[in-house]
Amino acid sequence: AQSVTQLDSHVSVSEGTPVLLRCNYSSSYSPSLFWYVQHPNKGLQLLLKYTSAATLVKGINGFEAEFKKSETSFHLTKPSAHMSDAAEYFCVVTPPQQGGKLIFGQGTELSVKP
Amino acid sequence: ETGVTQTPRHLVMGMTNKKSLKCEQHLGHNAMYWYKQSAKKPLELMFVYNFKEQTENNSVPSRFSPECPNSSHLFLHLHTLQPEDSALYLCASSQGLAEQFFGPGTRLTVL
Numbered sequence: 001a002q003s004v005t006q007l008d009s010h011v012s013v014s015e016g017t018p019v020l021l022r023c024n025y026s027s028s029y030s031p032s033l034f035w036y037v038q039h040p041n042k043g044l045q046l047l048l049k050y051t052s053a054a055t056l057v058k059g060i061n062g063f064e065a066e067f068k069k070s071e072t073s074f075h076l077t078k079p080s081a082h083m084s085d086a087a088e089y090f091c092v093v094t095p096p097q098q099g100g101k102l103i104f105g106q107g108t109e110l111s112v113k114p
Numbered sequence: 115e116t117g118v119t120q121t122p123r124h125l126v127m128g129m130t131n132k133k134s135l136k137c138e139q140h141l142g143h144n145a146m147y148w149y150k151q152s153a154k155k156p157l158e159l160m161f162v163y164n165f166k167e168q169t170e171n172n173s174v175p176s177r178f179s180p181e182c183p184n185s186s187h188l189f190l191h192l193h194t195l196q197p198e199d200s201a202l203y204l205c206a207s208s209q210g211l212a213e214q215f216f217g218p219g220t221r222l223t224v225l
Contacts, residue, residue, distance in 0.1 A: 034213065036216075041218070042218055042219075043118070043120075043204060043216035043217050043218040043219055044204065044206075044216040045216070046213050046214075046215070049213055090157070101159060101162075101170070102157075102159065102214065103156075104156040104157040105156060106154075106155075106156050107156070
């Protein structure tokens with residue numbers, strides 16, 4: 001069975017410092033992996049996706065994630081946090097050939113201090 | 115209107131009421147989804163429609179009844195709900211197996 005674990009429920013950083021949101025997945029096959037962001041009272045927005053091409057994936061707003069098969073990880077990073085990055089972030093896995101079945105992690109709430 | 119829209123944005127209903135949530139996508143996609151987002155729990159997929167046909171019902175209670183009259187519109191009909199059904203209900207759409215685009219959600223409170 002496919003699953004995804006976000007290792008931190010809450011992360012707090014200062015503006016201008018790096019962001020690291022951790023995600024580990026469990027999958028018998030090569031999955032597709034996504035990061036979504038949800039700002040308060042808003043729907044989810046796709047940040048980036050991995051679909052077995054380059055292992056380092058660049059997304060919107062300066063975010064990127066690296067797929068590491070040996071570690072079954074797909075951590076999200078950003079070199080310098082901005083106040084507008086404060087939101088809930090979801091790591092998502094979808095099994096091969098089951099693109100409609102998104103399996104969500106519990107979410108990580110990112111706080112950015114001035 | 116662009117993207118995925120949902121109405122109403124907020125809904126308060128009693129346990130004996132009947133109400134409907136509406137979702138509309140303006141992206142030309144052929145698949146639509148209903149998700150439930152409860153506090154402290156991962157998003158749960160409820161229903162999937164491909165080309166107006168339901169292809170997934172994730173063991174959802176019958177008090178939730180989806181309807182997809184065409185590939186642009188999706189409804190979720192609600193009746194005799196329970197307080198534990200209070201949640202944010204999100205609609206999404208996609209073109210085939212590509213990434214899903216989400217609406218802003220309907221915040222439902224069941225009294």
